[in-house]
Amino acid sequence: MKRALLVVDVQNDFCEGGSLPVAGGAEVAHDIARLLQRWLDKTPDSPAYDVVVASKDHHLDPGEHWAHEPDYVDSWPVHCKVGSDGEAFHPNLDPQPFDAIFLKGEHQAAYSAFEGRTTGGTGLGEWLRAHEIEEVDICGIATDHCVRASAIDAVAEGFTTSVLLDLCAGVAPETTAAALEQMRTAGVTVE
Template sequence: MDIVRALIIVDLQTDFCDGGSVPVPGADRLVHAINGYLAGRPDYEHVVATKDFHIDPGGHFSEHPDYSSSWPAHCRAGSRGSDFHPELDTGHLGAVFHKGAYGAAYSGAEGVDEHGVTLPEWLRQRGVDEVDVVGVATDHCVRHTAADLARAGFTTRVLLDLTAGASPDTTNEALSQLHTAGIELVRSR
């Protein structure tokens, strides 16, 4: 039986890029790197993306954020900041999973598509066995998305050269946790 693979692009949104309300260093570089990677026709049957999409996230937003559980306002539903980076090629996307409408949500596995289907359920419906995770931020949403998909039974890899972290210390800690959880940490090429 053939292995069915999916690429998960995590939160490559305007507010997480240069000039956004919570910029992740290197996020803009990722847009071009991921576009180039997809143009090289990697062997994925499905490409999907996640989006932070906040309507009323309560204490997740703060005027005095701790950058751990509270953050400056970002990715408000319908705002320019919630849009994908304008140069991201979204033509490959089979679905988009919105997360965090009414609270903090760090994992793409918590997101739902336009029909209310969760990311893990959507992947199972399509017989996906293996997932590669890319995007931002390595130490937050990439980490949680990869860990949750692995726990859901998918063979999971994080493509390190197609991710960017918010801070070196928390990124290194996240990568250590992912490695310990059995998630492969590899380069895309």
């Protein structure tokens, strides 16, 4: 079985110092980078990934997704605006050996990486199937939002899906616990 690693939204705005910081985001970026370096170096303990892909929040004008007085449920402060430093991958996420990057949320809210597309217009599910991927491991930010949505969609798309919890950061303990339960119920393995 061919296996992919999906790195979800490890961007400046979702790490400490960003407009929507998640505690531990910078550390998660560093830890994912260590995993990616082992994969590149093909060390004895390196993971067996056939491809490595990433998603990015990529907002031009997402409408009501942004608000001056956000409710932090359906509306949020301005974040990951195209061309801003906040939209960039966090500097701790180095190397970035991504076979493809999927951009999501240009004109509306988008939480799942499966809502994203390459600059050429290919969706994540289509891209993974074209590369004969059957298993997807997911890591990134935030466990209780975009990681959760991406994992549930991965199962719905027919992929055997695992979330690498030690390579994720969640917004709040309560919402993270609820997200873990939702993912398990959907058939996601949480490791």
